[in-house]
Amino acid sequence: MKTLSLIGIGPGGPEYLTLQAIEAMRRTDVFFMLEKAGRGKEELLQIRHTIMEQILEPSRYRVVTAASPQRSTAGGYQRGVEAWHAAKRALFVELFERELAAGEQGAFLIWGDPALYDQTVSLVGTLVAAAPERYALEVIPGITAVQALSARHRIPLNRVGEAISITTGRQLAECDPSRVDNAFVMLDGEETFQRFTGQDLDIYWGAYLGTEDELLIAGALDTVLDALLATRQRARARKGWIMDTYLLRRRRRGG
Numbered sequence: 001m002k003t004l005s006l007i008g009i010g011p012g013g014p015e016y017l018t019l020q021a022i023e024a025m026r027r028t029d030v031f032f033m034l035e036k037a038g039r040g041k042e043e044l045l046q047i048r049h050t051i052m053e054q055i056l057e058p059s060r061y062r063v064v065t066a067a068s069p070q071r072s073t074a075g076g077y078q079r080g081v082e083a084w085h086a087a088k089r090a091l092f093v094e095l096f097e098r099e100l101a102a103g104e105q106g107a108f109l110i111w112g113d114p115a116l117y118d119q120t121v122s123l124v125g126t127l128v129a130a131a132p133e134r135y136a137l138e139v140i141p142g143i144t145a146v147q148a149l150s151a152r153h154r155i156p157l158n159r160v161g162e163a164i165s166i167t168t169g170r171q172l173a174e175c176d177p178s179r180v181d182n183a184f185v186m187l188d189g190e191e192t193f194q195r196f197t198g199q200d201l202d203i204y205w206g207a208y209l210g211t212e213d214e215l216l217i218a219g220a221l222d223t224v225l226d227a228l229l230a231t232r233q234r235a236r237a238r239k240g241w242i243m244d245t246y247l248l249r250r251r252r253r254g255g
């Protein structure tokens with residue numbers, strides 16, 4: 001049996017690791033690293049290496065790095081995603097068969113929590129379900145960017161009796177602004193929040209949360225919009241990439 005462990009490492013530096021994640025890392029024989037194209041990806045890979053160096057004895061593990069399959073935009077979004085996932089599954093099987101001996105544990109260090117906007121659980125889960133006599137799956141939860149954002153702004157995820165939605169920039173763009181009450185937005189490269197002024201919404205924004213470059217802005221969206229756009233642009237120019245998350249929250253009378 002080969003054990004595959006998907007370890008949530010939180011959204012920043014090593015201080016976001018849970019004890020459970022550290023224990024799972026210490027049990028791991030092989031860490032699989034996927035190299036992705038795109039600005040900032042090397043930095044996120046480097047953070048994973050720093051975490052391993054801080055937590056583990058160097059001689060006790062191996063690192064196997066592979067180029068991550070790219071998502072094609074040809075043929076539409078859905079077909080592109082399906083082909084990309086199939087290529088990833090094929091790569092995973094190849095890695096598990098070639099790099100892991102029976103009885104060993106292989107792990108992926110997953111940014112944030114493995115269950116939130118990350119497909120590794122379903123991709124590896126499908127492979128494990130197809131060969132339960134060969135593979136076992138372990139998932140270790142991590143702190144999400146959503147939790148880091150609310151903690152850094154010192155706000156609850158929801159007010160009394162309120163629902164929470166967690167969505168993407170792509171989906172927010174199609175939303176009727178008057179229906180947004182308490183929406184956490186991830187994966188938004190298009191500054192979609194700009195479309196939501198004049199709605200009595202507050203924004204709680206954070207970039208590079210949990211890292212030394214962390215940036216935070218909060219306030220009425222209409223008031224902070226210009227400062228937010230300028231800060232985002234400066235950060236992007238300085239680092240060459242940006243990773244941010246925000247909450248759009250409708251103001252309630254009386255707070």
Ligand SMILES: C[S@@+](CC[C@H](N)C(=O)[O-])C[C@H]1O[C@@H](n2cnc3c(N)ncnc32)[C@H](O)[C@@H]1O
Pocket residue numbers: 011012110111112113114115116117118143144145146185186187188206207208209210211243244245
């Ligand atoms: C592919 S999703 C992965 C989310 C991750 N699994 C989690 O639990 O947070 C990547 C998105 O998460 C958000 N994100 C992750 N880490 C972040 C950080 N340190 N600061 C701000 N946003 C972050 C950004 O919206 C980014 O586009």
